[in-house]
Amino acid sequence: MKQDIKDVLVSEETLAKRVAELGREISEDYTGEEVTVIGILKGSNIFLADLVRQITIPAYMDFMVVSSYGNSAQTSGVVRILKDLEEDIEGKNIIIVEDIIDTGLTLAYLKQNLLSRKPKSLKICTLLDKPARREIEIPIDYKGFEVPDEFIVGYGIDYAEKYRNLPFVGTLKKEIYE
Numbered sequence: 001m002k003q004d005i006k007d008v009l010v011s012e013e014t015l016a017k018r019v020a021e022l023g024r025e026i027s028e029d030y031t032g033e034e035v036t037v038i039g040i041l042k043g044s045n046i047f048l049a050d051l052v053r054q055i056t057i058p059a060y061m062d063f064m065v066v067s068s069y070g071n072s073a074q075t076s077g078v079v080r081i082l083k084d085l086e087e088d089i090e091g092k093n094i095i096i097v098e099d100i101i102d103t104g105l106t107l108a109y110l111k112q113n114l115l116s117r118k119p120k121s122l123k124i125c126t127l128l129d130k131p132a133r134r135e136i137e138i139p140i141d142y143k144g145f146e147v148p149d150e151f152i153v154g155y156g157i158d159y160a161e162k163y164r165n166l167p168f169v170g171t172l173k174k175e176i177y178e
Contacts, residue, residue, distance in 0.1 A: 066110055
């Protein structure tokens with residue numbers, strides 16, 4: 001798998017340091033309160049697991065599976081909820097945890113959907129931000145790293161269900177996904 005990687009953008013050590021910082025920021029922002037982190041599967045699972053271990057206030061987890069890609073390198077533009085939340089979020093502090101935000105289309109839909117459920121607050125935390133691809137502006141409350149407009153894999157992020165288990169974030173060689 002490593003032979004398919006063009007460049008390592010974020011090392012394992014740099015990831016660990018920034019995730020710890022994000023956990024501290026969230027804990028400070030919600031001192032004396034509880035949060036529910038909603039992981040968007042499958043891409044956020046590794047980031048979410050590391051993040052919640054850094055949060056020092058009561059943190060609950062729930063998950064959603066949302067698809068707009070399938071096995072393609074390009075978004076279809078059609079958002080489908082494949083697995084919804086198990087718990088009611090009304091009156092709760094919610095943090096959506098994403099692996100990467102690019103066009104913003106999926107997250108805009110998801111944010112609107114969750115706001116309709118009347119949470120106390122709703123913030124967005126993403127490991128990676130790819131602003132060059134943004135079609136809809138999305139305010140990001142907690143951001144790990146900004147990345148270039150290249151195909152990103154590793155640390156939970158896949159291409160056709162591969163590369164999630166790489167311990168770093170890297171760019172995929174073009175010949176792999178074209």
